[in-house]
Amino acid sequence: xxxxxxxxQREAILLNLKGRxxxxxxxxxxxxxxxxxxxxxxxxxxxxLNNLAADGSIVRxxxxxxxxxxxxxxxxxxxxxDQCGEIQDVFHHxxxxxxxxxxxxxxxxxxxxxxxxxxxxxGCRL
Amino acid sequence: xxxxxxxxQREAILLNLKGRxxxxxxxxxxxxxxxxxxxxxxxxxxxxLNNLAADGSIVRxxxxxxxxxxxxxxxxxxxxxDQCGEIQDVFHHxxxxxxxxxxxxxxxxxxxxxxxxxxxxxGCRL
DNA sequence: TTGCTAATAGTAATCGTTACTATTATTATA
DNA sequence: TATAATAATAGTAACGATTACTATTAGCAA
Numbered sequence: 001x002x003x004x005x006x007x008x009q010r011e012a013i014l015l016n017l018k019g020r021x022x023x024x025x026x027x028x029x030x031x032x033x034x035x036x037x038x039x040x041x042x043x044x045x046x047x048x049l050n051n052l053a054a055d056g057s058i059v060r061x062x063x064x065x066x067x068x069x070x071x072x073x074x075x076x077x078x079x080x081x082d083q084c085g086e087i088q089d090v091f092h093h094x095x096x097x098x099x100x101x102x103x104x105x106x107x108x109x110x111x112x113x114x115x116x117x118x119x120x121x122x123g124c125r126l
Numbered sequence: 127x128x129x130x131x132x133x134x135q136r137e138a139i140l141l142n143l144k145g146r147x148x149x150x151x152x153x154x155x156x157x158x159x160x161x162x163x164x165x166x167x168x169x170x171x172x173x174x175l176n177n178l179a180a181d182g183s184i185v186r187x188x189x190x191x192x193x194x195x196x197x198x199x200x201x202x203x204x205x206x207x208d209q210c211g212e213i214q215d216v217f218h219h220x221x222x223x224x225x226x227x228x229x230x231x232x233x234x235x236x237x238x239x240x241x242x243x244x245x246x247x248x249g250c251r252l
Numbered sequence: 253t254t255g256c257t258a259a260t261a262g263t264a265a266t267c268g269t270t271a272c273t274a275t276t277a278t279t280a281t282a
Numbered sequence: 283t284a285t286a287a288t289a290a291t292a293g294t295a296a297c298g299a300t301t302a303c304t305a306t307t308a309g310c311a312a
Contacts, residue, residue, distance in 0.1 A: 193300085
């Protein structure tokens with residue numbers, strides 16, 4: 001399940017994701033890494049993003065039928081602007097409160113949760 | 127933007143979705159409708175599901191990279207069992223409370239929101 | 253009825269993602 | 283340090299969900 005060997009590519013992918021806050025999709029990570037690693041393969045990016053998400057090093061979520069990735073693993077939710085597509089992080093204690101409340105409410109084991117709020121951001125509303 | 131003419135197909139699609147609670151994907155709606163409407167096209171199902179979601183007659187959300195549709199437009203969230211894949215509706219006043227709280231917290235116009243909680247349902251936990 | 257044209261059926265094309273395979277690179281061991 | 287075992291990669295092909303295209307059908311106003 002977990003990676004057994006180090007690879008330069010996986011480290012670069014994790015570092016790239018930790019160093020940006022635009023919630024990229026796999027292709028955006030690929031294009032970004034190609035500048036420093038011209039031969040990296042798109043398949044390698046996908047495989048490692050999947051591995052990193054599986055072991056909790058990064059977070060994956062879906063917006064508009066497309067997978068996005070987030071290097072910030074502190075629990076938070078995302079605000080998506082329907083106009084410009086920008087994805088903003090929302091950190092607030094009420095998010096954690098709500099999640100634990102749901103966890104208690106459901107008679108189920110909760111492994112994870114993610115919320116996406118849609119709307120118009122300040123810039124697009126003007 | 128909105129449909130300008132009635133169509134038997136659109137009505138059947140909406141009725142089908144309102145009459146089930148298994149949060150089907152487009153293909154499931156298509157297979158179901160083929161029994162009563164053998165010539166209906168998958169493209170027609172997709173187009174109308176998109177139209178109906180756009181004008182708020184139904185709700186669309188994504189689970190595992192696949193679009194699902196819900197005929198129940200009362201605000202609620204979804205619990206997805208990682209084992210069996212079942213999607214349960216969760217109605218609770220705290221959901222509405224949380225959404226309105228988020229709406230105030232963000233300095234943004236909120237058009238909609240959706241939360242997916244993952245875990246193991248009662249049946250699969252045993 | 254008739255005419256206009258939105259909506260459809262059927263199919264082709266697209267796009268994001270995964271699978272496959274020969275090659276490369278990491279790591280344990282001598 | 284050299285060697286062997288094999289995990290991970292690069293490059294490409296395949297796949298599945300969704301959208302686009304086009305000739306035909308059907309809803310609706312006159």
